[in-house]
Amino acid sequence: MDPNALSAQLSTETLHGSLTDPAISSMNLLNELIDDYPKAISMAAGRPYEEFFDVRLIHEYLDAYCDHLRRDRGLDDAAVTRTLFQYGTTKGVIADLIARNLAVDEDIEAAPESVVVTVGAQEAMFLVLRALRADERDVLLAPAPTYVGLTGAALLTDMPVRPVRSTANGIDPEDLVLQLKRAEEDGKRVRACYVTPNFANPTGTSMDVPARLRLLEVAAAHDILLLEDNAYGLLGTDRLPSLKSLDRSGTVVYIGSFAKTGMPGARVGYAVADQRVAGGGLLADQLSKLKGMLTVNTSPIAQAVIAGKLLLNDFSLVQANAREIAVYQRNLRLTLAALERGLGGRPGVGWNTPTGGFFVTVTVPFAVDDELLALAARDHGVLFTPMHHFYGGKGGFTQLRLSISLLTPDLIEEGVSRLTDLITAHLP
Numbered sequence: 001m002d003p004n005a006l007s008a009q010l011s012t013e014t015l016h017g018s019l020t021d022p023a024i025s026s027m028n029l030l031n032e033l034i035d036d037y038p039k040a041i042s043m044a045a046g047r048p049y050e051e052f053f054d055v056r057l058i059h060e061y062l063d064a065y066c067d068h069l070r071r072d073r074g075l076d077d078a079a080v081t082r083t084l085f086q087y088g089t090t091k092g093v094i095a096d097l098i099a100r101n102l103a104v105d106e107d108i109e110a111a112p113e114s115v116v117v118t119v120g121a122q123e124a125m126f127l128v129l130r131a132l133r134a135d136e137r138d139v140l141l142a143p144a145p146t147y148v149g150l151t152g153a154a155l156l157t158d159m160p161v162r163p164v165r166s167t168a169n170g171i172d173p174e175d176l177v178l179q180l181k182r183a184e185e186d187g188k189r190v191r192a193c194y195v196t197p198n199f200a201n202p203t204g205t206s207m208d209v210p211a212r213l214r215l216l217e218v219a220a221a222h223d224i225l226l227l228e229d230n231a232y233g234l235l236g237t238d239r240l241p242s243l244k245s246l247d248r249s250g251t252v253v254y255i256g257s258f259a260k261t262g263m264p265g266a267r268v269g270y271a272v273a274d275q276r277v278a279g280g281g282l283l284a285d286q287l288s289k290l291k292g293m294l295t296v297n298t299s300p301i302a303q304a305v306i307a308g309k310l311l312l313n314d315f316s317l318v319q320a321n322a323r324e325i326a327v328y329q330r331n332l333r334l335t336l337a338a339l340e341r342g343l344g345g346r347p348g349v350g351w352n353t354p355t356g357g358f359f360v361t362v363t364v365p366f367a368v369d370d371e372l373l374a375l376a377a378r379d380h381g382v383l384f385t386p387m388h389h390f391y392g393g394k395g396g397f398t399q400l401r402l403s404i405s406l407l408t409p410d411l412i413e414e415g416v417s418r419l420t421d422l423i424t425a426h427l428p
Helices: 003-009 022-036 054-070 079-084 095-106 120-132 148-156 173-186 209-222 283-294 299-311 322-343 369-382 387-391 411-425
Strands: 116-120 137-145 161-167 189-195 225-229 251-256 269-272 359-365 399-403
Touching: 022 148, 022 269, 022 299, 022 387, 054 079, 054 299, 079 251, 079 299, 095 116, 095 251, 095 269, 095 299, 116 283, 120 148, 120 189, 120 225, 120 251, 120 269, 120 283, 137 148, 137 173, 148 161, 148 189, 173 189, 173 209, 173 322, 189 209, 251 411, 269 283, 322 359, 369 411, 387 399
Parallel strands: 137 161, 137 189, 189 225, 225 251
Antiparallel strands: 116 269, 251 269, 359 399
8 A cells, every 4th residue: 555645544634633733743742841841840730749659558558448248248359359450340349438428528419320430530521521412403611721631532522612701700600691691692502611710720710509509509490410520529628519419400410530639640530421411310320321432341350449539538538638638738838828928019020819629810910821831941950831811812822821730849949930031021
């Protein structure tokens, strides 16, 4: 076969359109800069703190889960071994333990059969959007800015995303009403609205309780689902009730992750989808069908590690992450204080003040693009994330996101100092 003919057949024009969308490749830029400038301080990566990682914990967690299988489920050694080594059920082998965790930490009453354990929250997003995208009329609403993983999942499922305005109080319920009206006028069917009410990625903002209740009211009145992503919800001191715990109309599909609170390397997430589907049981059952053809099941060994952590901490990830939460709170305080010392009072420069999570948003009076990021890495030795990546290239051109989760106090001080030099050099 002619190699040139094959190359033409495999041109980007003949592959899925998502592969050339900037949202798919935007985060690769950061990885490339980290490789090119290894000495640059990264205030870009939203990764959990690493000081408390310990390989011995993996063995402790596995042992705790195996003990649970013997003691509480009455399995013999052969059945315990089979549980870890064989394919597990598509919905997951620890759904009941996740349900107990949700009851303890979030006051969410979830039946185990409504839980689908996924390969990270990313798969949960993909499954939900794939299930909801029935034809070309269907669209998703999401805050602007929004998590790039959601944008990517929407691209892969051919689900168009329409933006909803965000404020310092999170997604704006009244603009949601307006966007629902506009979608109807355009002949579109809004299936759901994605929302991160707690310490959102990328902004770090949270919704107050009245806004949460109003959002639930709007969703119920317009017969749409809310896709609640709560990856950071436990990582703060002034925690507010999740949408799912407040939901009385069955409008919330809850997307959870153990990446920030369990173990990122385990790649375990889940969806709680307890909505009834006419003629099809629960929405969770439909998601399970899709998962069976996508990843078959989530690694039972990875699930066992997460289960062991839950079992050893009385099903409370708040309790299990007490040290980490203290570090994130410290790092937030140090970052905000360093910004104030270095940039306080500078015209046009400002930042928000989250009370939890990993992120701070900084606003400046000049363009923050990928060229500035490359210059920051090369000349100032600091990395951040330009916010335009979270707007799909349609906003956020004078903002940057700082991640505070992975750094020590010394690195925060030096990182903000380098950022201060960069910003000061570009002030008009």
